[in-house]
Every structure is written in structure tokens, then in C-alpha cells.
Amino acid sequence: xxxxxxxxxxxxxxxxxxxxxxxAMGGRSGLYVAFAFALIMNxxxxxxxxxxxxxxxxxxxxxxHDAPGLHDMVGELARNAGIPKPKxxxxxxxxxxxxxxxxxPEHGVVAVTQGIMRLLSPEELRGxxxxxxxxxxxxxxxxxxxxxxxxxVVMMLANMLxxxxxxxxxxxxxxxxxxxxxxIALAILAPIAAMLxxxxxxxxxxxxxxxxxxxxxxxxxxxxSALGKIEGYAKEIPMRGANPATENMFIISPFSAGTAANxxxxxxxTAERIRRLREMAGR
Numbered sequence: 217x218x219x220x221x222x223x224x225x226x227x228x229x230x231x232x233x234x235x236x237x238x239x240a241m242g243g244r245s246g247l248y249v250a251f252a253f254a255l256i257m258n259x260x261x262x263x264x265x266x267x268x269x270x271x272x273x274x275x276x277x278x279x280x281h282d283a284p285g286l287h288d289m290v291g292e293l294a295r296n297a298g299i300p301k302p303k304x305x306x307x308x309x310x311x312x313x314x315x316x317x318x319x320x321p322e323h324g325v326v327a328v329t330q331g332i333m334r335l336l337s338p339e340e341l342r343g344x345x346x347x348x349x350x351x352x353x354x355x356x357x358x359x360x361x362x363x364x365x366x367x368x369v370v371m372m373l374a375n376m377l378x379x380x381x382x383x384x385x386x387x388x389x390x391x392x393x394x395x396x397x398x399x400i401a402l403a404i405l406a407p408i409a410a411m412l413x414x415x416x417x418x419x420x421x422x423x424x425x426x427x428x429x430x431x432x433x434x435x436x437x438x439x440x441s442a443l444g445k446i447e448g449y450a451k452e453i454p455m456r457g458a459n460p461a462t463e464n465m466f467i468i469s470p471f472s473a474g475t476a477a478n479x480x481x482x483x484x485x486t487a488e489r490i491r492r493l494r495e496m497a498g499r
Contacts, residue, residue, distance in 0.1 A: 230366035230413050237373040237406055265357070266317040266325050269462055275305040275327050286333075290326060293346050296432045297353045302326050311455040312336065312446045315465040316348040317357060324352040335449060336442055343429065343439030344446075347467055350428030356421045360464065363417045370410035378403035418464040418482040426489055430496050440493035443468065447486045 261268075280287045286304060294301040302316070302324030312332035318324040326348045332341065351357070378400055430436035446468045455470035463469050464482035 230363060230370070230410060233406060233410060233413075234366055234369045234373065237370065237377055237402065262319055262357070266319070266323070269315075269317055269465065270305055270325070270327065272459060272462065273307045273309070273327070273457075275307045278304045278306050286328075289338075289342055290345055290349075293342070293349050293432055296434075297346075297349050297428075299324065299349065299353050302349070302352060304328070306330065306333075309455055310334075311453045311470060312449045313455060313466045313468060313470055314344050314348055315462075315467065316351040317465065318352065319357055320355060321352050324349075326352075329455075331449070331453060332446070336445060337438075339435060339438040340442035340445065343433050343435055343442045344467055346433035346435075347425050347429030347439055349432055350425035351421070353428060353432075354421070354424055356425065359417065359421060363414050367410045367414050371407050374403040374406045377406075415482050419484040422484055423489065423492065426493060427496065430493055436493040436496040437499065440490040440497075443486050443489055443493075 278286065283304070283306075290304055291301045299321040302318065302321075303326070305325060305327040307313075307327055307329040309329040310331040311329060312335045314326065314328045314332055316324065316326050326345060328341075328344075332344065336344065382396075382400070426439065430439055433439065450468055450470060458470040460471070463471060468486065469481055469483045
């Protein structure tokens, strides 16, 4: 419930940021146009994002006869989660990783790399799959899409506000005017704030998927062990052609980064995730 509340709060902050910029621009026409455009773009991404990202990583669907053990494992976990069994895709990469996509549980997809199939034990792989099914069960694709819609609106409005301030616009219908320097500062800071809020939402959903996955599998320590292994291998085996726009989808970021860069990561620190899972197991 804490993660759900935090997500709702962060989405509320994004919404408030959109409204604040709209008020700073003066009038509602720019707000309506920008919101409509961002909504169209992001709704399209919501409906087709699974196909786009699977094609991006050249993933192919695995039929039951291709990997019967994997299908049995996913089927069992899906029953535990109370959701339809998702499709399973294989990514031709040696870097161990996995992600889930699909606009709702009825259209869920779980994708795993060749590396994760080879490097993890069956118990650890089961923990990873349970985590990804947690994303599907919690409808995280929908949450991320809503956040993307609001973040996109902030970016567009900030750009409009910047140009309006430069050319003498940005006047408020009610208050009669605004400070151009303040408008430019808002145009610069607002997208940064939106980005940080979106990252916080992504981190919150990762913690929630860990907790949900641990309950689905009944083995939080197996998931904790898998997270530690995947992070270690990620530093040694880079994922070829990884796109930063898809970083938040993976169970562990496919990009190795230092401590400072981790402040801006879409994933919470792996050590903290492992600590929480150990607490769930009473360790």
C-alpha cells in the first residue's frame, strides 16, 4: 500500500506541475493543445509499445514445445497471481535480464534473454519471472504510460513557455502579466522536475513488483539472489543496442553506472531491494 500511495502522490505532483505551467502561460488554449497532442502520442505508445520494444530487441515468441519447462513455470506463477498466462519471448542477448510489457494482464508479455536462462538457477529464474508477473498484475505499463503522458505534457508546455517568455508572451489573463526571467527558469526546471518524478514512480513500481513477485513465488530469497547475480553480470556483459528509453522496463538497468549516476536511475539500488526481500523472508 505504501508503494501504491507513493505512486498516486507522484502522479498527483506531475498533474499539479502541468496545471502550474498552464497557469504560468496564461490562458488555457496552449494547455489544451499540448495535452491533446501528448495524449495522442502516448496512447498510441500504450497500444503498440509491446510490439515496438520486442522488435527493438529482436525478440521471438517461444511456443510451448520450444521451452516446455519455462512455459510450465510461467503458467504456475500466473495461476498463483490470478492472471492469464502471458506470452513468452526470448531475446537473443547474453546479458542476463528480463522485462514485462503489454497494456493489461490479458495482453501480458514476459521477455527473457538467453543469458538469464543460462546463468540463473531454476529457483532464481522463477523469482525473476514472478517479479515480471508482478508488473503485469499491478498494471505497471498503464501507470508508466500515464506518467509518460503527464511528463510529455510538461516538456511541451515548458518549451512553449520558454518561447513565449523570449518573445514577450506568457501573460496571465487574470493577473495581467508575468516575469519573463521567472518563466524561463520555470521552463528549464519543470522538465527536470518531471523527469525526477517519473524516475521516482519507476523506482516505486520496482519495489512493489519485488514484493508482489516474492508473494507469487513464495521465495523472496531466490529473487534476492537473482537480483545480485544479474547486477554483477550486467557490469561484465553489456546489453548490445540497449535503448535508454526502455531502461525502466528491465528488472535491472542494462546500463552500468557509478554512484552519482544512480541518483538519476530508473531503478532503486539493488542492495536496498535485496535488503527488503530478506526482510520479507525474515532474514
